[in-house]
Each structure stands twice: as C-alpha cells, then as structure tokens.
Amino acid sequence: MAKKVLTSFMRAAWARTVCAALLLVGMVLSSCLQCHAQEYPYFVTYSQEMEEPGNLDIEWFNAAGNPPGGNRFMGSDVEFEYGLKAWWTTEFYLDGQATQNDSTIFTGFRWENRFRPLAREHWINPVLYAEFEDISADKSLREIVGHDGRYDFLVPNGLAHMNKERELELKLILGSNLRGWNISENFIGEKNFAGDPWEFGYAFAASRPLQLAASAHECSFCAEKFQAGVEMYGGLGDTDGFGLRLTSQYLGPTVNWTAPNGMTVAFSPQFGLNGYSIPVLYRFSVSYEFQQFFSHFHRSGQ
Amino acid sequence: MTSRPAPCFVAAFLILWCAMGAFATSNGAWLANVPQRERERVNPYRDQPDALAAGRRIFLDHCAHCHGKDAEGTEKRPFLKSSRVQQEATDGDLHWLLVNGNRSQGMPSWVKLGDPQIWQVICSVKSLH
Numbered sequence: 001m002a003k004k005v006l007t008s009f010m011r012a013a014w015a016r017t018v019c020a021a022l023l024l025v026g027m028v029l030s031s032c033l034q035c036h037a038q039e040y041p042y043f044v045t046y047s048q049e050m051e052e053p054g055n056l057d058i059e060w061f062n063a064a065g066n067p068p069g070g071n072r073f074m075g076s077d078v079e080f081e082y083g084l085k086a087w088w089t090t091e092f093y094l095d096g097q098a099t100q101n102d103s104t105i106f107t108g109f110r111w112e113n114r115f116r117p118l119a120r121e122h123w124i125n126p127v128l129y130a131e132f133e134d135i136s137a138d139k140s141l142r143e144i145v146g147h148d149g150r151y152d153f154l155v156p157n158g159l160a161h162m163n164k165e166r167e168l169e170l171k172l173i174l175g176s177n178l179r180g181w182n183i184s185e186n187f188i189g190e191k192n193f194a195g196d197p198w199e200f201g202y203a204f205a206a207s208r209p210l211q212l213a214a215s216a217h218e219c220s221f222c223a224e225k226f227q228a229g230v231e232m233y234g235g236l237g238d239t240d241g242f243g244l245r246l247t248s249q250y251l252g253p254t255v256n257w258t259a260p261n262g263m264t265v266a267f268s269p270q271f272g273l274n275g276y277s278i279p280v281l282y283r284f285s286v287s288y289e290f291q292q293f294f295s296h297f298h299r300s301g302q
Numbered sequence: 303m304t305s306r307p308a309p310c311f312v313a314a315f316l317i318l319w320c321a322m323g324a325f326a327t328s329n330g331a332w333l334a335n336v337p338q339r340e341r342e343r344v345n346p347y348r349d350q351p352d353a354l355a356a357g358r359r360i361f362l363d364h365c366a367h368c369h370g371k372d373a374e375g376t377e378k379r380p381f382l383k384s385s386r387v388q389q390e391a392t393d394g395d396l397h398w399l400l401v402n403g404n405r406s407q408g409m410p411s412w413v414k415l416g417d418p419q420i421w422q423v424i425c426s427v428k429s430l431h
Binding site: 040047050053054083085087119121180216218292295 | 347357408419
C-alpha cells in the first residue's frame with residue numbers, strides 16, 4: 001500500500017515536471033520557428049564557448065538518482081542564457097527538486113556571468129566565471145565541490161530547506177578545440193557567505209560530433225546531428241582539507257542530438273566512482289536557442 | 303594536513319580578469335591581423351556543389367539572423383557581398399575570422415562548428431558575389 005502511494009507521488013511529481021517542460025517547449029515553438037543550437041553534450045562542465053551576442057538559450061536540465069538508504073529524487077533547473085557581448089554571457093537559473101516519499105520544492109536561484117578575456121582562439125582558451133547562488137536543498141547537482149556526497153541526499157526536504165546557502169562561486173574554465181574534439185576543464189572555488197571554508201571542485205569533459213562536415217540536404221538523424229563524449233567531475237575538498245578524501249566523483253558517457261527545428265536533447269548516465277558518491281545519476285536536458293531574441297519584439301512592434 | 307589554495311585561485315582569477323583590459327582595446331581591422339600562413343590556406347571544399355549546398359544550410363542556421371538571409375547585412379552587421387569579403391579576403395582570411403571571431407565588434411568565434419563546416423560556409427559566402 002505504502003509503495004503504491006510512493007509510486008503515485010513520484011508519478012505526480014514527474015507529471016508536473018513533464019507538463020512544465022511541454023509548456024516551455026510549446027511556448028518556444030509557437031514563438032520561434034527558427035531557433036538553432038550547437039551545444040556540447042555537457043551537464044556540469046562549461047566549455048569556452050560563449051552565447052552569441054543577442055541570442056537567448058533556454059535549457060531544462062535534470063538529474064535523477066537513488067542514493068542508498070534514501071529516496072529517489074529528480075533535481076531540475078531551467079536556465080536562461082543570454083549573450084550580452086561576444087565576450088560576456090550572463091545566465092539566470094531557477095532550481096527545484098522532487099523527492100519520493102517527501103515533497104516537490106523550489107530550491108532557489110543562481111545568477112552567473114562568464115567573461116572571455118582573450119580576443120582570439122588559442123590552444124587553451126580561458127574563461128572567467130562568477131556566480132551568486134541562493135539555494136537550499138538543491139539536488140540538481142550542477143557542480144560538485146568540497147565534501148558534497150550521497151549523505152547530503154538523506155536529509156528530508158523540510159530540514160534541508162531551512163539551511164539557506166548563499167554562495168559565491170568562481171570558476172576558471174579552460175577549453176580547447178582540436179581536430180573536431182572539444183576538451184574542457186573547469187576548476188571551481190566556492191565560498192559560503194555564512195563563513196564556511198572555501199570549497200573546491202573540478203570538471204572535465206571531451207566530445208566530438210559523429211561527423212564533422214555538414215550534409216548537403218537537411219536530415220534528422222544523420223551523424224552530424226549527434227555529439228558524443230565523456231564527462232568527469234567531483235569535489236576536491238576545502239581549505240581545511242584539500243584533496244580527494246571524502247569527496248564524491250562521477251564519470252559517464254554523454255550524447256546529444258540536435259533536431260532540425262533547433263531543439264537539442266542530451267542524455268548521460270553518470271556513475272559514482274567511490275562509496276561517497278550516488279551509484280548512478282541519470283541526466284537529461286532539452287534546450288532551445290532564440291537567435292537575436294530582442295529583435296523579434298523590435299520587428300513585431302514596427 | 304591543511305592547505306590554503308584559495309588565495310592563489312583568487313589571484314589567478316583577478317590576473318585573468320585584468321587581461322580583459324587588453325582585449326577591450328582591440329580594434330576591428332581584422333583583415334590586417336591575419337597571419338600570412340592563414341591567409342594562404344586553401345579551401346578543401348572549393349568548387350564542390352555539395353559543399354556549397356551544405357554551406358548554405360549552415361549560413362541560414364547560424365549566420366542569417368545577423369547578416370541577413372542573402373547576406374545583405376542588417377542595422378549593425380555587415381553586408382557580406384562587399385568587395386572586402388568577396389575580393390580582398392581570401393578563403394584563408396575568412397577561415398581565420400570565423401575561427402577567431404572579432405569579439406570587440408560583436409562577431410563571435412565559430413570554431414565550435416569545426417573546420418569542415420567552416421570551409422563549407424565559406425564556399426557559400428564566396429558564391430554570393
């Protein structure tokens with residue numbers, strides 16, 4: 001009986017999330033017939049690529065898992081990414097999560113800015129990243145720092161929600177493009193304003209389109225529409241104990257597909273590499289890019 | 303053992319931030335900045351009808367919103383049928399521009415497309431004259 005109730009709760013939570021996503025998709029498709037994306041299939045790692053100036057990218061990210069001794073969960077966030085300049089991208093996130101046998105809650109927001117300091121392409125291209133986040137009970141796992149681990153997911157939402165985390169996060173993003181491959185590395189430092197020590201983490205990813213040259217004719221499932229790669233990330237401790245001890249680490253393959261209408265769908269099963277990690281995370285995302293977003297309003301107003 | 307990497311991390315972050323000052327002063331005369339060996343690169347897709355068609359698709363997907371469907375330019379973005387693009391710039395020059403962008407002028411890098419697609423879109427742009 002209890003199992004039935006839990007299953008119906010999870011179904012309801014998923015149904016709500018799926019409805020929200022479908023609504024978003026409907027809004028996007030009804031207002032933008034020409035939206036295109038060229039995304040890398042990364043969930044945690046940032047590449048050196050910036051959003052094109054004037055473009056708005058809307059992405060819906062999800063992470064689902066089942067921590068041992070805890071309840072299944074799905075963390076989601078909706079991301080609005082806008083290219084202010086060719087060297088400056090800003091993003092705003094709204095986060096939420098649903099936990100089986102617990103609740104579905106809004107967990108907070110994040111605002112981040114990325115700056116590209118060098119004008120030209122180099123072997124390694126740095127990007128500076130600064131983010132403010134105001135979250136609690138977050139399960140979207142958009143980064144792993146410090147001693148984040150599976151035990152954090154055993155705390156009931158009601159209790160975890162009381163612990164507000166207002167944090168500054170800085171990243172050094174390094175990215176290279178080589179023979180069709182993108183290779184990206186992130187070094188993360190995060191500081192909680194409540195006075196906790198600096199926490200550190202990293203992320204690494206590499207990917208490549210299955211075919212580099214474009215086809216002469218439009219196609220839906222040709223190799224150029226797919227990108228595949230691998231992603232690895234984890235915590236590096238904090239200023240009181242830097243290193244891999246008592247940190248969670250994840251590794252997994254990742255793939256995305258860009259539909260002819262511009263929608264990009266990505267999926268990745270990611271595996272915990274030690275006992276401090278959640279054994280398996282399933283990540284998936286949907287994204288759309290509105291090209292020259294504000295010019296649509298400008299033209300329609302004329 | 304206790305370690306304190308935070309000051310180094312913040313210092314590196316600030317140094318790179320300052321490098322943006324140098325970037326902000328870069329000008330838009332991109333053609334003069336192209337190295338000779340880049341200028342002389344040959345387009346491996348030149349005169350291939352399939353590459354022209356593929357390049358046209360890439361152009362419509364990624365370039366047309368700023369430069370116009372027929373490369374006629376828009377309020378702030380240049381006309382691509384100009385003699386500068388069609389005669390002065392070689393395929394190698396355009397490849398260099400698409401790889402590096404001209405960020406201070408709003409032109410992003412398109413290196414994420416990969417070399418084959420960059421050459422294909424150059425075929426399309428050069429066919430517009």
